[in-house]
Amino acid sequence: MATRSFAEPLNSLINELSKLPGIGGKSAQRLAFYMLSMEERDAEAIAEAILEARRTMQRCPVCGDLTDSEICGVCADAARDRSVICVVENPRDVAAFERMKGYTGLYHVLHGAISPMDGIGPDDIGIRQLLIRLQQSDEVKEIILATNPSIEGEATAMYAAKLIKPAGIRVTRIAHGIPVGGELEYADDVTLSKAMEGRRDL
Amino acid sequence: MATRSFAEPLNSLINELSKLPGIGGKSAQRLAFYMLSMEERDAEAIAEAILEARRTMQRCPVCGDLTDSEICGVCADAARDRSVICVVENPRDVAAFERMKGYTGLYHVLHGAISPMDGIGPDDIGIRQLLIRLQQSDEVKEIILATNPSIEGEATAMYAAKLIKPAGIRVTRIAHGIPVGGELEYADDVTLSKAMEGRRDL
Numbered sequence: 001m002a003t004r005s006f007a008e009p010l011n012s013l014i015n016e017l018s019k020l021p022g023i024g025g026k027s028a029q030r031l032a033f034y035m036l037s038m039e040e041r042d043a044e045a046i047a048e049a050i051l052e053a054r055r056t057m058q059r060c061p062v063c064g065d066l067t068d069s070e071i072c073g074v075c076a077d078a079a080r081d082r083s084v085i086c087v088v089e090n091p092r093d094v095a096a097f098e099r100m101k102g103y104t105g106l107y108h109v110l111h112g113a114i115s116p117m118d119g120i121g122p123d124d125i126g127i128r129q130l131l132i133r134l135q136q137s138d139e140v141k142e143i144i145l146a147t148n149p150s151i152e153g154e155a156t157a158m159y160a161a162k163l164i165k166p167a168g169i170r171v172t173r174i175a176h177g178i179p180v181g182g183e184l185e186y187a188d189d190v191t192l193s194k195a196m197e198g199r200r201d202l
Numbered sequence: 203m204a205t206r207s208f209a210e211p212l213n214s215l216i217n218e219l220s221k222l223p224g225i226g227g228k229s230a231q232r233l234a235f236y237m238l239s240m241e242e243r244d245a246e247a248i249a250e251a252i253l254e255a256r257r258t259m260q261r262c263p264v265c266g267d268l269t270d271s272e273i274c275g276v277c278a279d280a281a282r283d284r285s286v287i288c289v290v291e292n293p294r295d296v297a298a299f300e301r302m303k304g305y306t307g308l309y310h311v312l313h314g315a316i317s318p319m320d321g322i323g324p325d326d327i328g329i330r331q332l333l334i335r336l337q338q339s340d341e342v343k344e345i346i347l348a349t350n351p352s353i354e355g356e357a358t359a360m361y362a363a364k365l366i367k368p369a370g371i372r373v374t375r376i377a378h379g380i381p382v383g384g385e386l387e388y389a390d391d392v393t394l395s396k397a398m399e400g401r402r403d404l
Contacts, residue, residue, distance in 0.1 A: 057238055
């Protein structure tokens with residue numbers, strides 16, 4: 001999208017915004033103009049919030065989730081069940097499980113999934129940290145692999161399972177099937193086939 | 203949308219982003235996490251671009267368009283036709299006309315439209331500046347009213363026309379009708395009726 005007709009600082013802002021996921025050229029333009037039209041302090045608040053979040057948020061050294069403390073809230077919470085670790089691809093997945101409530105165990109955030117196509121191998125995500133974590137604690141009884149049901153997520157789950165099982169720890173995979181409220185006829189083939197595979201006795 | 207499960211700096215970033223137009227709670231979350239996962243300098247570049255644009259971009263004292271110079275590129279361009287002024291609601295409209303090319307006159311940006319429902323009267327937008335501009339120059343032969351074809355835009359055009367016409371300046375309104383490439387059957391009633399009203403002899 002040509003943005004030639006704008007002055008350089010506006011052009012540059014549009015350019016930066018359009019690098020964000022889901023923000024195309026048109027949206028970036030609309031956002032940039034909005035940022036110039038809003039109250040000075042409101043625009044500054046956005047910039048400050050970005051810088052502040054980058055300055056203070058870091059990965060929890062235990063589980064890899066994002067936190068502004070030395071250790072994240074879940075890892076620091078003595079009430080959490082230390083015998084279960086739910087392995088997820090990214091911090092948003094932790095947020096999803098925490099919204100659900102009900103899960104009282106710990107997490108491990110891999111920050112990605114194995115994807116040879118993108119040049120992402122096991123060492124590029126937090127699998128090694130997970131193994132070290134398991135070696136350092138004998139409390140863990142179950143690892144729940146909750147990576148996405150994509151090719152990359154499945155490959156990551158398979159890889160992790162192969163490494164963890166020999167240690168005698170129970171390794172499970174979250175169920176995939178028809179979403180609650182979803183209709184069979186609109187389910188894609190893979191989901192349907194997962195739903196059949198995962199069927200349980202009533 | 204509950205964002206309780208996040209640390210405060212992340213929460214605050216999500217909150218600031220969700221104030222932007224077209225960015226809902228879910229998108230704000232996705233953007234915030236993305237900003238935390240990208241390279242430090244790329245995230246800083248966004249914040250810097252916002253601050254820099256706010257610092258350097260201002261309204262052109264002549265036409266009201268956004269510029270990083272003392273006077274905007276169009277107003278400063280000696281090759282532009284100073285006898286025509288196209289009146290628009292906001293800087294994005296100027297950008298649209300400039301993309302179209304072909305228009306060689308000047309602009310006047312109102313920064314809004316009259317909207318009694320929102321408490322926006324003639325004095326809250328740049329109509330007075332337009333009148334002063336007309337008084338200070340006797341070069342202007344035509345004012346093209348290119349405010350939006352909305353209730354507010356129409357009211358603004360009517361109001362401006364009433365004030366400008368007595369000065370003996372030609373006042374025109376851009377045409378409204380079926381967009382080129384659009385199909386009659388999908389046009390709304392108002393557009394259809396505008397297309398009929400604006401019909402021309404062949």
